[in-house]
Amino acid sequence: MNPFVIHTGQVAPLDRVNVDTDAIIPKQFLKRIERSGFGQFLFFEWRFNVDGTPIDSFILNTPAYKDSTILLARNNFGCGSSREHAPWALTDYGFRAVIAPSFADIFYNNCFKNGFLPIKLSEEQVDELFKRAESRENYQLTIDLHEQVVKDNEGLSYPFEVDPYRRYCLLNGLDDIGLTLQYEDKISAYEAQRS
């Protein structure tokens, strides 16, 4: 897994609550058996008309936001299906992090397995970021996972919480399976005791 330490990038504001994983990556694209190549289908039905032409009003089709790497969203982002294709699509498209007041559990968990950082901030803080991202040209944030802080170049600085173990794994790009296999003795002992 790619580590995440510090990232600076432009912010794309997606002003909707309850953005579900069906919207992030519709089911017709879940048939692929690969992990890669899902970015082209990200938010497909919001990005493209039925004839394949871009929907100009959608935020990611706006030229001003086309190079964004940080997604800003509202409550309960990633609700619905457990499909890990959702973080695969976001990262493959070029996003490195998503900021929202709350996330659905399974999506939140899946993000950490893919070097993709979901950050929870308060609704007031997210409101402020929406204002700035919508009113400034090329509004950039720096996300520092080591320091656990989100900053802009106007003096805004929001600390964020993240589970220490998830932070450690993400900072170091660690493979969960390898870590679990360190407890092979305990797994075997548990299996022996139950059989």
Added chain:
Amino acid sequence: MKARTMFEKIWDNHAIHEEAGKPSLLYIDLHLVHEVTSPQAFEGLRLAGRKVRRPELTFATMDHNVPTADRFNVKDPISRQQMETLTENCQEFGITLADLNSPDQGIVHVIGPELGLTHPGKTIVCGDSHTSTHGAFGALAFGIGTSEVEHVLATQCLQQLKPKTMEVRVNGDLPFGVSAKDLILAIIAKYGTDFATGYVIEYTGAAIRKLTMEERMTVCNMTIEGGARAGLIAPDETTFNYLKGKRYVPQGEDFLAAVEAWKQLVTDEGATYDTVVEIDATQIAPQVTWGTSPGMGTNITSTVPNPESFETTAQRKAAQDALAYMGLEPGTPMNEIKIDRVFIGSCTNGRIEDLRKAAEVAKGRKVSPAVHAMVVPGSQSVKQLAEQEGLHLIFQEAGFDWRESGCSMCLAMNPDILSEGERCASTSNRNFEGRQGRGGRTHLVSPEMAAAAAIAGHFVDVREWKNENVSKEVFQ
């Protein structure tokens, strides 16, 4: 010993390593696998040179892509490849697979319980959010992503942060004509789609104890739609009677011993939950959703809400967007909304009792000429049982399309898909934009409500169609 909740007991029984500042290592008793979320996990094993640690604790089926008209004729080459990949992976790694030829095939959350793979006290995972269904038996069951599928295949364990606990106590009895689906839809409409994020719910109270196993599964299935990690219902005689004699359940003396152990799982007197929510079952009416989130629902006797009536700016905007997508005007009575399609099926409502309830409404009536209605049994064994009972004839005579088993139009990965603008009364679990097809408009309802809507061509209050005495006589 400290009084513990059922969740805490199951957790303690499976936490094989706990250390401050780290997630617990939780042992997994049953891993269910399907074709959509597993190929990348098996590929990961191959790349790392790993094996499946406990193939005998792993059980696979194909359900999401399966065509329900001509199941062996998979026209979409990518769907076919995904199913063939599952077959190859199961062969390579020694996993039992209920494929299209198997009488056991069906939606993963329908076949787990009916084969008796699901037991009280087990930890159960699957790369599918509706794994919460199995919590109806008092199993700790939750959905995981593909990386975690690979993790469980390789280690039979998961690293898990301990969720908080919530009791949802449902007092009183559900009124006549009000179903388990209405109960869970009403709970989500009242508290929202993220009220239980970070929690495991235990459902308690008089109304829950009276539910059949299949009704309990409907409630636990949609628990994920309230944001919870899992939903649990304490096992009781209803649970034991359901499980007795099932293929993968201990038999004879062993079954009696298992029941004694299962009885110990229930929440101790004096144990506390992090949060408690109380619901009055007697106040619940049949539900219909009007929006694009499962929480956007109301009583059949009500009207489409005015977005201005919501408290926050975000809610008002969400309601406006939803009504625009759904093509609905505020103030429209719910029972005047006309429909084009009906889907009866899914892991929420594709079990035999669901089909019996829908058939009870359909019997002797005709589907509206303006509606195409389909019934998709949750599994091959549900289909077979329904046909033994003659339910398929009731449906076919009424003009319903009787199909083969699979996930079907719940998520429309197979050819069962809504066209742009089509409006569907659906017994499934999600009314998200585009879920049943791009531009398709989904209204979530119970099987009885869906069947009645098929006949009337619009939503109706099914309580007006039901006769308490007749239904007891015919369908018990």
